[in-house]
Amino acid sequence: MVQNKSTFKAFRVEEKDGNYISSIKDMEFKPLAKNEILIKVHNSSLNYKDALSATGNKGVTRNYPHTPGIDAAGIIEKSNSESLQVGDKVIVTSYDLGMNTDGGFAEYIQVPSEWAVKLPEKMTMKEAMIFGTAGLTAGMSVLRLTELIKPEDGKIAVSGATGGVGALSVSILSKLGYHVVAITGKEMERDYLINLGAKEIVLRNEFEELDKKPLLNPMFVGAIDTVGGAILENIIKSLAPIGVVTCCGNVASPKLDLTVFPFILRGITLIGIDSQNYPMNYRTKVWGRLAHDWKPELLNDSCNEIKLEDIQDKIELMLQGKLKGRTILKLIEL
Incomplete structure (x- = not known):
């Protein structure tokens, strides 16, 4: 050797x-x-x-x-x-x-x-690299979300759904039995997202233009956000009571224009995902799941x-x- x-x-x-x-x-x-x-x-x-x-x-x-x-x-x-x-x-x-x-x-x-x-x-080593950092990030997001939200609880949103993290999140969540709503700016990729397992498609520009009220009617019980900005703001405001959202990206914006009302009045949980330095016990668990049921x-x-x-x-x-x-x-x- x-x-x-x-x-x-x-x-x-x-x-x-x-x-x-x-x-x-x-x-x-x-x-x-x-x-x-x-x-x-x-x-x-x-x-x-x-x-x-x-x-x-x-x-x-x-x-x-x-x-x-x-x-x-x-x-x-x-x-x-x-x-x-x-x-x-x-x-x-x-x-x-x-x-x-x-x-x-x-x-x-x-x-x-x-x-x-x-x-x-x-x-295989090839499969590990097909997943790569994007797969690890998606797996960490799914792991943290599924610790608190079950398939029978309701709909799960995934933003940036055609990207590396988003697409794998859609695929894994649908395989686990979740009702996935894919948020995307690429309408031409609708069939691709449906094939991954998404049950519904929401266009990004429509979701960005939702009412600017501090709270919106509940649409989801959980979400995986990969883009940040107005999309993450509206996801948070659209979560049902005790809803959970993970966030791992800021391509739209690193800033959030929010009140604390979703967190106080609905008990929302926002979980940050940092795949670069995430603890090894989580990494090992995620890679194990990616090798098997995910x-x-x-x-x-x-x-x-x-x-x-x-x-x-x-x-x-x-x-x-x-x-x-x-x-x-x-x-x-x-």
Whole structure:
């Protein structure tokens, strides 16, 4: 198992005279620090945050040269950890991976052992990367919501329903028997959302324009919000008494223009989801559920595989909004 090479290949982004240039580079291995592990990466995935990192977005990555890739799955080849051993299959997502720590667009990653989750049985490394950070975030949102709301309680709203987190949330919730109302700005994706399991479709512009009263007629008992802003405001105001909403995104706006009335008069609960630093006990539980009863039946049909040298072309397509589905990086032939 232990690698005996002196170098490995990585998709490297360098800053030169204000421009960001990417290429495949040979990288040298570094000594392992205490509690670090060296992972032979089998699969990674392309995310929007990776595309930003690869094009010099300093809000994602401060220093260059850098290797993007916020998701990785592979096998441990060296370990200075007591909890993880050589040969263990692991998943690494979020924390600082691919942001200011070299990420999964490489044949090897070297990370603190506490960042790694053992790959569950009945889940392949490719499947783990189809889920990736988006799947983990969706799973955390579903887990926290279902702790308090049951299918028989009523309707569940999911905003940003065609996005990575939203689509997986719709799929998982419907599989668990919930009546899902998908909120989307993409009317042409109605059939796609119905196929995922949504029972009703609400267009985003209609939902954003609801009455500005501090409380609205109850429409849902729970919700998973991925966009923030006016959508989250109206979801909160539209929840039935003791309703629950999780929030994990702010693409619409990070601000909320609300009174405390939904929280005091209806007992609403707002749960924030931070997949980047979420506690390990929740991570382990979520990955276990994604491997079993939460796994979509056609999961492997929702992706296309690429090699290391294909990444730059896919990044450009992603930034142009022309990339559909999940793009999985395959780094080793099994």
